[in-house]
Amino acid sequence: MKRLLLFFFFLGLLGPVHAAPPPLLWVTLDDAITPVSANFLLASLEEARKKGCQAVIWEIDTPGGLVESTRKIVKAVLSSEIPVVVYVAPPGARAASAGTFIVLASHIAAMAPGTHLGAAHPVTLTGQKIDKKTLQKIENDLVAWARSLAHLRGRNEKFAERAVRESQSLTAEEALKQRVIEILARDSTELLQKLHGRKVRLAQGEVVLQTRGAVLLPFREDLKTRILRLLAHPQVAYFLLMLGLAGLYFELSHPGAVFPGVLGAVCLVLGLFALQILPVNYAGLLLILLAGLLYFLEIKITSYGLLALAATVCLLLGSLMLFGRNPSGLRLSYGFLLPVVAVVSAFFLTVTYLAARALRHRPISGAEGLIGQEGRTLTEVGPEGGEVFVSGEIWRAEAERVIPPGTPVRVVAQKGLKLCVEPLR
CATH class of the missing domain: 2.40.50.140 (Nucleic acid-binding proteins)
Incomplete structure (x- = not known):
């Protein structure tokens, strides 16, 4: 009996035993906002729910992206049963254009020093011309959306409007001072310290975050997402398209090679699938396909190089138009585009010359x-x-x-x- 009393006495001295707080899911997104990245972020919310996480943290660095994909992400955040913390990091990262809307929609917004957000003015993707009245309607719609998100989270509505109308951007320190974000944190450790005890209002009620001592669970992309993300990169999609056209063209001009034709067909299918995900100008795509046709006709028709010249011009113009004025993460840089066009044009011209010479040479057997x-x-x-x-x-x-x-x-x-x-x- 005395031993039992001593046990409870020492147990009382130790104090109450606290259970470990629920974990947090850590998600890293360093890419443009596309259907692939949107599905990745939405999958993280489902994963956090399954693992019983108290919150999900999105570490983002994005140049912007597609409005429809952004709306899909924002809707998921607004209806989420788990608090969503958006953290613009590491230093040097940005949440531009579409990323600004994701920050405004988050339950808690945080940034690392040396980062910035803003510049959410709408642009006409793929270089398509839109009249001034239509563009103004799009702008007003995005302004209303940004202001409503800022009002819902108690953030600076004037900045939300200026970010869309005037492409205004803010540094992390300015964003904290102007009530656009709630936390300025150098790294994940400081972020968890400043998140502890914060209250988040959800649809089902108020939640208090207990992040002190909480475990961070990394959420990684599965194989399918990695493949789709790779294919959805503009450089990869464009290279697959060029490789596919080159392989098919070589097979048509030199029947019986087989391997170039099979490889070209596979690459062309993958390239067209990737272009279905990305915002592209179909006039540019048709010009590229027309270039391949003109190169082939140069073999059959004596044009003294005029068809080959027209094909080269179509290939260059189509490549420039293909991704138009997309955000930086969804278009091709000239440093990549021009060398690829030069190499592909040289390949087409060489194969055309060899095939034409073979067809026009007098038979010797x-x-x-x-x-x-x-x-x-x-x-x-x-x-x-x-x-x-x-x-x-x-x-x-x-x-x-x-x-x-x-x-x-x-x-x-x-x-x-x-x-x-x-x-x-």
């Missing part, structure tokens, strides 16, 4: 190769026939008039296994 060959008669050759020696072989031959033996002759036609000859003059 077979039935067509005998026409024009010279030889001599072995016997008397006339309308009734005779024998000639041509190309190291003895042939049956006939002629319109009688040719004596030993006379030099030239082959003018072939009828089955018999040659038609005439005397050399």
Whole structure:
């Protein structure tokens, strides 16, 4: 009995035993906002729910992206049963354009020193021309959306409007001072310290974050997401498209090679699939396909290089138009585009020249190769026939008039296994 009392006495001295706080899910996004990245972020919310996390932290660094994908992400955040913390990091990162809307929609917004956000003015993707009135409607719609998100989270509505109308940007320190974000943290450790005890209002009620001593669970992309993300990169999509066209063109100009044709078909399918994910100008895509057709016609039609020149111009213009004025993460840099166009054009021109030369060269074998060959008669050759020696072989031959033996002759036609000859003059 005394031992039992001593046990409870020492247990009381130790104090109450606290259970470990629920973990937090840490997600890193360093990419443009596309359907692939949107699905990745939405999958993290589902994963956090399954693992019983108290919150999910999105560490983002994005140049912007597509409005529809951004709306999908924002809707998921607004209806989330788990608090979403958006952390613009590491130093040097940005949350531009579409990233600004994600920050405004988050339950708690944080930034690392040396980062910035803003510049959310809408742009016409793929270089398409939109009249001023339509563009103003799009701008007003995005302004209303940004202001509503800022009002919902108690953030600076004036900045939300200026970010869209005037492409205003703020540093992390300015964003904290102007009530655009709530936390300025150098790293994940400081972020967790400043998140501890903060209250978050969700649809089902108020939640208090207990992040002190909480475990961070990393959320990584699965294989499918990695493949889709790789394919959705503009440089990869464009390179696959060029490789596909080059492979098919080589197969058509040199039938029987097989491997280039199969490789080209696979790359072309993957390239077109990637372009379906990305915002592209279909006029640019048609110009690129037209370039391949013109290169092929150069083999069949004698244009003295005009078709090849037109194909090269179409390839360059189509490549420039393909991704137009997309955000920096969704377009091709000139440092990548121009060398690829130069190499692909040189490849097409070389294959075209070789194929055209082969097609237009006089045959040197077979039935067509005998026409024009010279030889001599072995016997008397006339309308009734005779024998000639041509190309190291003895042939049956006939002629319109009688040719004596030993006379030099030239082959003018072939009828089955018999040659038609005439005397050399």
